[in-house]
Amino acid sequence: MTTRVVSLDLDGRTALVTGAGSGIGRACAARLAAAGAEVLVADVDETSAKEVAAAVGGRPLVVDLADPGAADRVGADVDVLVNNAGLQHVAAVQDFPPDRFAHLQKVMVDAPFRLARRVLPHMYARGWGRIVNISSVHGVIASPFKSAYVAAKHGLEGLSKVIALEGAPHGVTSNCVGPAFVRTPLVDRQIADQARVHGIAADRVVEEIMLDRAAIKRLITPEEVAELVAYLCTPAAALITGASVPIDGGWTAH
Numbered sequence: 411m412t413t414r415v416v417s418l419d420l421d422g423r424t425a426l427v428t429g430a431g432s433g434i435g436r437a438c439a440a441r442l443a444a445a446g447a448e449v450l451v452a453d454v455d456e457t458s459a460k461e462v463a464a465a466v467g468g469r470p471l472v473v474d475l476a477d478p479g480a481a482d483r484v485g486a487d488v489d490v491l492v493n494n495a496g497l498q499h500v501a502a503v504q505d506f507p508p509d510r511f512a513h514l515q516k517v518m519v520d521a522p523f524r525l526a527r528r529v530l531p532h533m534y535a536r537g538w539g540r541i542v543n544i545s546s547v548h549g550v551i552a553s554p555f556k557s558a559y560v561a562a563k564h565g566l567e568g569l570s571k572v573i574a575l576e577g578a579p580h581g582v583t584s585n586c587v588g589p590a591f592v593r594t595p596l597v598d599r600q601i602a603d604q605a606r607v608h609g610i611a612a613d614r615v616v617e618e619i620m621l622d623r624a625a626i627k628r629l630i631t632p633e634e635v636a637e638l639v640a641y642l643c644t645p646a647a648a649l650i651t652g653a654s655v656p657i658d659g660g661w662t663a664h
Contacts, residue, residue, distance in 0.1 A: 420447035429495030431458025433594030437632035476516045481524035488529040493522035494544040500603040511558040518562035539582035574652030583651035590658035591620040593629040625660030
């Protein structure tokens with residue numbers, strides 16, 4: 411399958427992509443670099459950050475977003491911020507480790523807030539900025555056994571809307587992209603978790619659980635998500651802000 415590429419010129423712009431060492435983040439880093447941006451490839455894994463940065467001509471940024479001080483060590487001169495870093499833990503609420511719940515909130519809600527707070531003054535000064543938050547279908551609906559992830563994505567959606575309202579007078583847009591299941595290392599790990607929780611074979615998880623609600627029965631590619639992120643940075647998308655744009659094969663149409 412070939413993904414159609416939108417016209418995008420980010421020459422002279424700097425983009426920061428978190429969780430860029432693999433999956434959606436890697437695809438976003440490659441796409442924004444192809445559009446001319448200087449890309450900061452942020453990831454907790456040093457090897458991955460350096461490998462992707464070398465591949466896209468960007469700069470590696472090794473950072474643990476669970477650390478509240480991490481955002482202060484990121485350069486503030488960022489024109490495009492893609493909050494992508496995320497992780498998952500599957501367990502019933504009564505069995506969910508509180509420290510794990512808190513960790514997911516730090517990475518997927520607190521860190522995007524701190525990063526936005528860090529880069530918005532630069533965006534405001536230039537009169538232009540794009541914040542794209544990689545949310546999920548779980549930012550608008552819930553699934554069992556994912557309390558921390560669902561709570562974090564709902565929080566990210568709310569944060570994105572507030573930034574959209576505050577940033578509008580300054581030429582800054584803020585949006586969420588809401589994929590269903592994307593074929594990434596995170597989802598590959600979820601297949602084993604879901605098989606354990608539901609007591610079924612791993613090869614049945616994709617068809618019977620992950621694609622059960624989708625009208626289009628296939629997993630999304632990281633490149634398809636990256637292309638939507640790119641579109642939200644184009645002049646044609648200047649009036650799209652405060653939105654949650656699904657890319658879910660009809661998952662949320664039910």
